[in-house]
Amino acid sequence: MSNAIESVADYLTKEGWEFRRSEVDGTIEMEVSAPAGRWLFIVRVGENERTVFFHSLCPLSVPLESRQRVAEFLMRVNRCVYIGGFVLDFDSGDICYETYMQSNEHVDPLGTDFPSVDLNLAMMNKYLAGIARMISSDVTPAEALTEVVTGVRADKKYVYN
DSSP states (O other): OOHHHHHHHHHHHHTTOOOEEOTTTOOEEEEEEETTEEEEEEEEEOTTSSEEEEEEEOSOOOOGGGHHHHHHHHHHHHHHOSSOEEEEOTTTOOEEEEEEEEOOSSOOTTTTOOHHHHHHHHHHHHHHHHHHHHHHSOOOHHHHHHHHHHSSOOBTTBOOO
């Protein structure tokens, strides 16, 4: 197993998270329960063993007829986030929020603290309701984003772009 995945496992243990590890490649999986919902969180190490990827898998699958609107919503959301981003698989309708951390040969910034984990989980928690609203209603992507960002229903006079 890589030192990076061991560092992440140590961090999650220290933070009190329960998780499973793949015996094959050390990939970490854990169920997340947050105010907005429940989803699967996966941690894996890249081929060079210097990059750690964090994935929150959205519990909702986007129906074919909603994918274009949801894609627009996610692109608008991605303009608001600075680390990581939402990805929509147009073939399956699956959504994932992805972040990563990288180290180099001389310095190991992975250390024992993983802000990418907390940020990743926070972003899925924050935007999950907007994703659900986009799937289940005829709200526009700009209106849904306004509701998430401001916490109130968007009126037609003002929407967050």
